[in-house]
Amino acid sequence: MTNKFKEFPGTPLSEGDFKEGKILFYHDQMKADFAWDTGVAIGSYLAALKEGYLLGGYCQTCRKTVIPPRTVCEWCFRPMDSYVRLEDTGTVNTFSLCYVTWDVKRIKEPELPAVIEIDGASPLHGIMHKLGEVDPEDVHIGMRVRAVWKPPDEREGAITDILYFKPFKEGES
Amino acid sequence: MAMRKVAVVGAGMTKFVRRAQETGKELAWHASRMALESCEMTLDDIEAVCLGTAPDSFDGVHMKAEYLSDGAGAWGKPFMRSYVGGGTGVFTPIQGWYHVASGLFDAVLVVCEEKMSSYYPHGQAAFMTIFDHTTERPLKPNLLWIFAMEMNRYMHTYGISKKDIAQVAVKNKRNAADHPCALLGDPEITVEDVLNSEVLAWPVNRLDVSPVSDGAVALVLAAEHVAKRITDKPVWIQGVGWNLDTAYWTNRELAYPRYVEYAARMAYEMAGIKEPRKEIHIVEPYDPFDYKECHHLEGLLLADRGQAPQLLADGVTLRDGAMPVCPSGGLLGVGNPIAAAGLMKVAELYWQLRGEAGARQVPGQPKRGLAQAWGDLMQVGTVIILGTNP
Numbered sequence: 059m060t061n062k063f064k065e066f067p068g069t070p071l072s073e074g075d076f077k078e079g080k081i082l083f084y085h086d087q088m089k090a091d092f093a094w095d096t097g098v099a100i101g102s103y104l105a106a107l108k109e110g111y112l113l114g115g116y117c118q119t120c121r122k123t124v125i126p127p128r129t130v131c132e133w134c135f136r137p138m139d140s141y142v143r144l145e146d147t148g149t150v151n152t153f154s155l156c157y158v159t160w161d162v163k164r165i166k167e168p169e170l171p172a173v174i175e176i177d178g179a180s181p182l183h184g185i186m187h188k189l190g191e192v193d194p195e196d197v198h199i200g201m202r203v204r205a206v207w208k209p210p211d212e213r214e215g216a217i218t219d220i221l222y223f224k225p226f227k228e229g230e231s
Numbered sequence: 232m233a234m235r236k237v238a239v240v241g242a243g244m245t246k247f248v249r250r251a252q253e254t255g256k257e258l259a260w261h262a263s264r265m266a267l268e269s270c271e272m273t274l275d276d277i278e279a280v281c282l283g284t285a286p287d288s289f290d291g292v293h294m295k296a297e298y299l300s301d302g303a304g305a306w307g308k309p310f311m312r313s314y315v316g317g318g319t320g321v322f323t324p325i326q327g328w329y330h331v332a333s334g335l336f337d338a339v340l341v342v343c344e345e346k347m348s349s350y351y352p353h354g355q356a357a358f359m360t361i362f363d364h365t366t367e368r369p370l371k372p373n374l375l376w377i378f379a380m381e382m383n384r385y386m387h388t389y390g391i392s393k394k395d396i397a398q399v400a401v402k403n404k405r406n407a408a409d410h411p412c413a414l415l416g417d418p419e420i421t422v423e424d425v426l427n428s429e430v431l432a433w434p435v436n437r438l439d440v441s442p443v444s445d446g447a448v449a450l451v452l453a454a455e456h457v458a459k460r461i462t463d464k465p466v467w468i469q470g471v472g473w474n475l476d477t478a479y480w481t482n483r484e485l486a487y488p489r490y491v492e493y494a495a496r497m498a499y500e501m502a503g504i505k506e507p508r509k510e511i512h513i514v515e516p517y518d519p520f521d522y523k524e525c526h527h528l529e530g531l532l533l534a535d536r537g538q539a540p541q542l543l544a545d546g547v548t549l550r551d552g553a554m555p556v557c558p559s560g561g562l563l564g565v566g567n568p569i570a571a572a573g574l575m576k577v578a579e580l581y582w583q584l585r586g587e588a589g590a591r592q593v594p595g596q597p598k599r600g601l602a603q604a605w606g607d608l609m610q611v612g613t614v615i616i617l618g619t620n621p
């Protein structure tokens with residue numbers, strides 16, 4: 059560093075300084091409630107999930123099928139031409155075995171998030187979801203998976219209408 | 232384009248710590264004051280202030296720029312915060328650069344601050360809000376997921392092992408042992424330590440990740456006629472670039488950061504660099520995770536695809552190698568107060584190119600360095616090139 063500075067500012071505190079009340083602090087929680095509009099394209103996507111299928115969008119100019127669907131094609135900036143019904147099967151593009159929850163709690167059985175390339179969408183076009191009914195040791199990139207749906211009367215038009223994706227062999231229903 | 236030359240003429244930083252007693256304002260002020268003192272300037276000499284800080288959700292403070300403004304010396308001056316996620320720390324000096332290059336201002340203070348510790352009990356949970364509220368958040372995603380999945384895709388695509396990548400964490404934490412502000416410098420750390428650390432989200436172990444931290448960094452930028460009056464060793468901003476990839480991060484190849492390549496090409500063109508591997512002497516790529524250093528070196532065209540780990544195995548990226556990478560110790564070693572961490576990399580180039588990096592000084596009188604940061608949903612690339620020649 060510049061030779062003028064031998065000491066650098068900043069005073070480290072430890073968790074103990076808070077617990078033992080060695081410093082003053084103010085603790086409060088914010089409660090923040092929101093109701094997000096789904097919008098046009100995602101509204102159609104959620105309606106399809108409620109019906110038990112995956113919906114994509116197609117741009118004729120770019121010849122791309124994307125998921126989730128959207129109203130504008132970001133490559134050519136034209137409106138998407140149509141919605142297309144896609145398979146509820148796909149291929150694991152990548153995955154993790156996660157031992158930490160979103161709010162940093164440790165868990166023994168890992169969550170299995172994955173990016174799943176959906177059959178019928180353009181190559182590399184997938185969604186993030188979770189894997190299930192599989193030994194974490196057996197999960198691999200390239201694994202073929204199929205959606206496991208909630209029963210129809212329990213679906214509410216949400217991404218969680220798919221419980222998870224599970225492995226299957228071609229030819230099995 | 233008729234643009235003026237711009238130099239970095241001063242720099243300052245606080246220690247990076249897990250929790251600072253100082254508020255964000257106080258950290259910003261310490262770094263700003265140090266930057267000004269380093270070049271014997273006062274706030275009266277500064278015509279505009281550029282501030283970088285990451286999401287308001289960390290602090291629970293709305294309009295953080297205005298909240299931080301007194302510490303950043305912004306009162307009564309043209310002032311604006313820029314924010315591009317983790318890319319902010321390298322974007323903010325780019326904002327400062329165009330303030331001066333345009334002719335609008337002769338001297339600008341660039342301040343980046345982050346206080347991640349206020350979010351309780353751990354800043355990680357604040358990242359939930361970066362995911363799409365309707366299609367992703369109901370799955371309760373964790374920020375680690377996307378990094379772990381990108382790392383897995385990178386390893387799978389090129390056949391790279393966790394051990395190859397763990398070497399990066401070892402290099403950077405060892406380099407950081409020579410940084411007076413570092414949180415996690417460790418001269419003794421080994422690859423086994425990294426591989427045996429707790430598995431958070433396979434393939435990511437605890438020591439593959441940089442720690443959340445508090446800290447601030449500041450730079451003073453000046454137009455040529457002012458810079459030459461202030462110092463006989465100005466460090467010139469030779470090129471800048473930035474680029475954005477699709478927000479639909481599950482709709483693209485994760486193994487290669489093309490947005491980093493586009494940002495780098497913009498900066499290389501501006502700097503007149505034809506052969507970056509020969510013309511860049513020091514690299515400070517963004518390393519919040521060890522694989523990201525490799526990923527980014529490839530996007531910067533400084534390593535062939537899938538070959539960045541080999542450069543380290545060959546010793547090329549060590550501090551005394553042919554192309555030192557993260558001689559500062561990087562985010563893995565110095566710490567990761569997001570926006571401040573990016574600007575720390577630019578400050579490191581400034582000190583290295585002036586020969587003032589002390590125990591961290593790379594040998595051979597380097598003439599040119601590149602710093603890069605990256606952020607949002609793995610989609611933003613920001614690049615700056617500094618050199619001893621205007």
Ligand SMILES: [Zn+2]
Binds near residue numbers: 119120121131133
């Ligand atoms: Zn199109």
